[in-house]
Ligand code: NA
């Protein structure tokens with residue numbers, strides 16, 4: 043039964059149904075046919091959004107939109123371009139490093155794409171990169187956010203599996219940096235092969251300084267936010283809202299480019315994108331509920347885990363499982379549904395729970411960039427104003443560093459565990 | 467034959483997970499397969515609120531969760547979660563036994579009438595204790611300090627009574643909030659404190675035992691009536707017997723956990739060390755009486771038990 | 773997510789038009805504005821609330837218990853109320869590229885079926901929300917006691933209006949009119965200054 047429902051979803055998806063409809067219809071048919079209370083459908087779709095990690099999504103979308111409308115983006119990227127424009131890949135490299143730097147302010151891949159990504163794509167396109175390539179770089183690099191602290195998905199994973207959240211967050215640091223290096227190599231290589239735009243010479247100190255000054259207040263934001271979080275002034279989720287206040291303040295008192303018309307436009311854009319993405323999370327929750335009632339994830343996991351007892355082999359099996367799950371479920375739903383199922387048997391077989399956490403989350407993040415339910419792909423196609431198919435084609439080369447990273451992460455536990463061990 | 471879905475939010479390692487698994491196993495055995503219980507742990511079918519609503523509508527026939535989560539349907543039932551209502555864990559379990567406690571039976575019947583939900587058992591998850599980044603002996607020590615409370619009126623009332631400023635923090639963000647000092651302390655059962663590694667971010671445990679964490683097991687009334695009468699008796703019996711076992715396990719685990727947490731560097735403060743439990747009891751009691759005036763007769767009946 | 777497609781290769785029927793071009797749009801315009809503005813105001817409040825909480829807690833030492841809950845319920849309301857807007861603006865997330873390989877005659881049929889199924893699905897969801905309201909009249913959120921009918925009401929209103937929008941699009945598709953709607957306020961204001969990203973000129 044569960045397989046028929048999945049098949050129905052895939053067929054509807056391929057036939058170009060809106061994803062909400064493709065997810066909701068099979069689940070609705072099941073609910074009505076099996077005699078569950080009718081109101082249950084509305085309840086499930088509503089409660090799915092009653093989730094605190096999701097609240098950060100609209101706030102970060104708004105930050106990105108606001109920074110664009112206030113003209114702050116322009117200053118940041120003029121500075122970035124002057125500084126890094128000579129490196130092969132130019133702004134694409136800045137985009138990659140930017141994800142690591144600004145990861146502290148978002149901690150969620152979707153929020154990174156919708157917020158900062160909006161800025162990065164626009165900057166790259168203005169600098170002469172193609173929109174699909176700009177979208178692909180943005181999408182691939184945004185996946186670093188959730189493994190570099192702070193990270194909402196790791197926090198959820200930790201609270202579901204009772205693994206130390208502090209250790210999980212620290213464990214993500216080195217893999218995140220290595221991943222960024224991988225991406226920079228790929229971006230550099232693609233740039234050299236395809237003759238991507240690049241400055242003709244290195245900048246002078248004076249040029250850097252002139253470009254830095256107008257960007258300074260905006261560049262100060264990550265420092266302010268991380269500082270505030272470390273001092274316990276606000277939590278990572280509250281940080282999003284604090285960023286809005288800060289951006290509004292510098293837009294009004296420093297940049298002065300923000301008009302009412304632009305503010306209203308930014309809000310409209312936020313409302314629309316938020317609803318378009320979160321309504322899918324809502325429908326996916328109904329679909330996930332039906333799957334859970336049919337015990338599909340449970341059976342699937344149990345079957346796979348009986349295939350081996352070797353920790354490394356089990357980790358590879360978990361990878362396959364998570365990649366499949368990540369293709370169909372959003373990361374929060376997937377964590378809640380699958381983490382409790384696989385964590386216990388794997389840890390018993392000898393996998394370190396902290397290591398597993400990092401592998402787990404990175405897997406689900408890859409799922410954001412893979413069809414059919416890749417929320418990041420959807421967002422990128424909206425931001426870059428190109429079709430999802432085009433974005434997907436541009437993303438394909440980035441699957442190489444993504445899967446290479448996953449492989450390294452899986453077979454090399456010390457990469458994740460070296461830093462947290464110093465804390466133990 | 468009847469199949470009953472049983473949902474809860476606990477994950478493996480938690481006593482409530484064990485309870486549900488054990489319940490399903492024994493029901494299948496002792497009813498000789500006439501009643502099958504299918505367990506959905508880890509919020510698979512939804513979070514706390516959704517579980518309660520699901521039992522009410524029948525989408526999820528059977529579940530267990532905090533008494534406070536039933537308060538929307540029957541406000542007075544949350545009196546069973548009131549701070550300092552019980553002498554100890556044994557007393558709490560006796561007072562909430564649907565087979566023998568009159569006050570529990572009364573409220574269970576009211577819940578059936580109000581929301582079509584019946585309480586058929588309960589399980590013990592241990593006493594809630596206070597932890598902080600400093601030694602706390604009396605409400606005066608918490609004066610003006612931010613203390614994490616579950617975002618429910620009952621906790622706001624209690625933490626006010628403890629002298630602190632009730633400050634909401636999501637469970638997921640609790641370790642970070644404690645680490646950075648956004649709140650100086652929190653309260654939870656020792657099992658949760660150990661499982662969520664709060665010893666990494668907290669120095670002291672105050673054995674206030676201010677709340678006894680008893681979770682009612684409740685069922686949709688129509689689902690309950692769909693079980694043949696003889697099997698209902700068996701199911702009720704099993705619910706009670708595993709409940710007693712959780713009490714024994716919980717009390718033993720508490721002793722072990724104190725040692726374990728001491729080994730992990732936490733300092734314990736008990737009445738013998740000068741912890742003024744009576745001061746907390748009086749001051750919290752006064753706040754509860756003020757904010758929940760209808761509970762007084764219920765708490766009296768609870769305290770009269772055994 | 774699909775931006776409203778435009779350009780030479782896109783059939784006229786799927787391009788966007790001003791929200792007042794056709795009689796049916798002019799008729800329904802006030803309702804559209806009610807939905808858009810409500811979801812906008814709710815979302816703006818949602819964005820501001822955590823910051824207000826930080827100020828209350830850190831500056832005034834009086835955190836409000838329940839702000840978290842309020843924020844989450846505002847998110848629910850905003851998502852559902854804005855959904856008809858998403859549909860009418862053609863911003864619904866879908867992937868039509870594979871479909872495009874099929875013969876155009878089949879595409880028309882599939883589109884028609886999609887439309888009918890979507891209309892039925894949203895109608896049933898609207899009904900389910902209405903039913904949820906009737907079953908939860910006395911139910912409310914645990915901390916602040918926000919009645920359930922408020923956010924189930926938002927779901928009901930959102931799904932009903934989405935159903936109407938789908939009907940309008942079906943009608944327009946049959947007439948060969950452009951499907952999607954944009955209002956002046958949602959069009960991006962032009963950049964006042966030119967952002968030049970490469971002051972040193974492009975080269976290799
Ligand atoms: Na991060």
Ligand code: NA
Nearest residue numbers: 137141180183
């Ligand atoms: Na990026």
